[in-house]
Amino acid sequence: MSALVPPRSWVTSANGHLDFALQNLPFGIFRRAASNEAPRVGVAIGDAILDVAACLAAGLFDEQSELTRQAARTCASPALNALMALGADARRALRDAVMALLHEDCAVHRQQIAQHALVPQQDAELFLPAQVGDYTDFYASVHHATNVGAMFRPDNPLLPNYKWVPIGYHGRASSLVVSGTPVRRPNGQRKGPTDDVPTVGPSRSLDYELELGAFVGTGNALGEPIPMASAESHLWGLCLLNDWSARDLQAWEYQPLGPFLAKNFASTISPWVVTLEALAPFRAPLAPRASGDPEPLPYLTDARDATQGGFALTVEVWLRTPRMRDEQAPPVRISQGSALDLYWSFAQMLAHHASSGCNLRPGDLLGSGTISGATPDSRGCLLELTRRGAEPLSLPNGETRGFLLDGDEITMTAYAERDGVGRIGFGRCVGEVRAAPALAGT
Amino acid sequence: MSALVPPRSWVTSANGHLDFALQNLPFGIFRRAASNEAPRVGVAIGDAILDVAACLAAGLFDEQSELTRQAARTCASPALNALMALGADARRALRDAVMALLHEDCAVHRQQIAQHALVPQQDAELFLPAQVGDYTDFYASVHHATNVGAMFRPDNPLLPNYKWVPIGYHGRASSLVVSGTPVRRPNGQRKGPTDDVPTVGPSRSLDYELELGAFVGTGNALGEPIPMASAESHLWGLCLLNDWSARDLQAWEYQPLGPFLAKNFASTISPWVVTLEALAPFRAPLAPRASGDPEPLPYLTDARDATQGGFALTVEVWLRTPRMRDEQAPPVRISQGSALDLYWSFAQMLAHHASSGCNLRPGDLLGSGTISGATPDSRGCLLELTRRGAEPLSLPNGETRGFLLDGDEITMTAYAERDGVGRIGFGRCVGEVRAAPALAGT
Structure with a gap:
């Protein structure tokens, strides 16, 4: 018998693809670039995108279940919300049908698909995958939390609630942008420890934050909590999230109600939503809690979640400065961590979120918060990597960075690989920093 | 010459109406109760609602400007967002046309309007006036801030940033509900000062917060701040807002990222949006800053705002307990304050919000934060009125309240009156507390 091998596609670029092999099949929203086409649902396969609505129109789902066809009928819309609202069974049904169409064993329709329903990614424009009603960042x-706390509150780095409460706050939904959108440096108030009064101007401490985002599938009614036992079934898929942060604004504004302008000028997400099915082979327990830490309270406890609540994803941040771009040097990796280095699982975050009765809606986005590990090279933001700018990064070309300068480009990636399963990746989450706009009165 | 008198309407219930006289004309979303009608835009007039789309369909705006007709064409939609997006000129044009139709001098169409385009409020179901993309609470x-700070941080009640920064945070949009919607008490973690570990269960310190909400009209592009000089033109109108708060959850969860589950289980708003035109006669400066306080920074300064940035509205909270309801006793007023008792104007909040480049969208909601004055009877929440429950309110029937009990009903009102102008009111913002749902694991 042959060893287990990943499935192969007749879309040859998919086989061995670092991100979008057949076992991944992430969903997104696309159209042909510079066209008047309506944005619609696509599935990434190798270097191409499968147009799901075009497959439906061509009758390629005629033999499928009603659930599959119902799911496919949502794919003419310019956001994944309607598909997400159908829940996990519909997602699985559609994914299975798409996988069958793209599998190397599918001989019948491949000509038709290749001609009418495959768009090269290089010819496509990608959009936010969902219309995010509410964005919550954990x-x-x-x-x-410990590293940042030590800088903002040296006497009190990790607050007493941290190991009991999956701490989160409401973020800004309007300023979520898709990968590739330039990010303007924000203006704002900042007041250094030796300043008498605050000043206003472009942030001097612009940072990125490496996060995963989880999209909500089916929601819950207001006033109806979601128990841990079913929390996972409300998760639809994951993306990369860069929660850009202006540290000088944050330090001055964040008490007592939390970060506001320091975060709401932009948050970038990757265009492809990786489904829980693609991630299933990479489920694992989160890093163990330190000895002496409390067990999660019962409303945050689930046996399955305890053993496979995490995602064994490698997450990376890459920096390219304007000089590197001028010199045609490639981006340099500045951190590498693991998505298992979280204290709370997404299921716990979701169950906690709804425990108050708060209603989650299809397409809502939950951010993990910055993913940092125990080692210095796994710190997920410059605030931690450079100790608030005091120990700047040294780049291979001799440049240094304490915080981001205009023109700097940050790219985030995530991937997982296992023998027999193959590799899946999230694609890229990219943003380039642009100069701050003029602000009247400054 | 006769003294200036308020305009009169042929809708006789409007004349002398405490809320909805002809000089008010607030906008909302309604349909006939228990009907299959599509929710649509209405204007409150006396005890009735004018169906704007029905007026348009009947040709009553045929003689009006294209801008008026454009505004009226948005009124078949189930939310005010499209009308809000048209901005201040369109709002004024439509309001003027509606006022002309309802004025006692309008003889021509009144029969037609009364028959086909007026719905008694008692027969109507009211909805959220807008689809709120993002809700921000200041x-x-x-x-x-001082009263609450003294309880949560006795050594440090008013933080150093307060008098420089219009402090705000992002709230939860999904759980905004319209007046009349019951509110379920949230479950959550709480840990008293003498508790070893947190416990989970229904909040024991459920509170209301008396606020005004401001709806955004035209928005701004991401990365483009709104200068103070034009901030007011982005404000569309005001409503009442009850930012329900679970104080025990809040105390335990709020550091370092701000309130989360303590607030996101429900926020109630009144159904009628009172326009800036109706409020124009009641513009006034905010209460003066204390001597020694800093002047607002230039990006938050505007000459007109300094003299009329506030709204001279009286704001009240009324409580009715289940026993009072059983005894058919009327609600009792438990506080009365002034919307001039704010440190920052809505224009300042809006300009600050956009100063980072954050994009505001039509229909976004900005909450003022709890409106409390200097006197004990003008404190806008129970936390302040009862000093965290330590000094319970004594009600006329002998009951006491530290925080809200199940069955308690909170009603908020706002109004203004001036000789020659008459009186306008906001209607009511009502919510009754229901028992907490079951929470698995508790």
């Missing part, structure tokens, strides 16, 4: 890495 | 009353 703070689920205990290493991040 | 903290603009210095009295509230």
